[in-house]
Amino acid sequence: MAVGGAFYGLHMGHFAGPLLRWLYFICGLAGTAMIGTGLVIWLGKRQLKHVKSAALPFELRLVEVLNIASMAGLVSAVAVFFLANRLLPVSLAGRADWEVNAFFMAWGLSVVHAVLRPGRKAWIEQLTLGAALFIAVPLINALTTPWNLGASLMQRDWALAGFDLTCLAMGLFLGWAARKMQRSGDSVSVRKASPSPRSITVEQGAN
Known part of the structure; x- marks a missing residue:
């Protein structure tokens, strides 16, 4: 329960005030966007090899x-x-x-x-x-x-x-x-x- 409570507090940003929580939120979005755009770029490069194909x-x-x-x-x-x-x-x-x-x-x-x-x-x-x-x-x-x-x-x-x-x-x-x-x-x-x-x-x- 202590470990679960610690992770919950970390996830919800209970350790910080409003300004730091917003920064925490924006950094979380940035990390997610980095992973998402990386997946899209990875797929796009491989799709170029099959651009003339009828289907992927x-x-x-x-x-x-x-x-x-x-x-x-x-x-x-x-x-x-x-x-x-x-x-x-x-x-x-x-x-x-x-x-x-x-x-x-x-x-x-x-x-x-x-x-x-x-x-x-x-x-x-x-x-x-x-x-x-x-x-x-x-x-x-x-x-x-x-x-x-x-x-x-x-x-x-x-x-x-x-x-x-x-x-x-x-x-x-x-x-x-x-x-x-x-x-x-x-x-x-x-x-x-x-x-x-x-x-x-x-x-x-x-x-």
């Missing part, structure tokens, strides 16, 4: 699916967990367990979605869904409880206000990431569709 080898396709589900899908599942906390009836038996079940069901569905959809489209769709879910968290909170963002700010309840603002920021960030990936995909499609200058010259010479 099974092992690379598996890594692609797991990358999507473990990053975009996991983020959406966290938002579902927060929404379940607000939407499930208070009188529901085993309510806390159902919040956890909602998290894992959403995460499992993200795996199924990543299997059924092409890689880039799956990324865009799951990032867009995550953006919508996180933006919905403070909205649902305002509709189902008296502790909306405006009330929290007026009462200077920085814990609740910080939570809502962080959810909004996360939603905007995920929306930006989805939009950037969409535009990147569009530009790649245009480059593939446009003939190279050399091919135009050769074609004119042949004519």
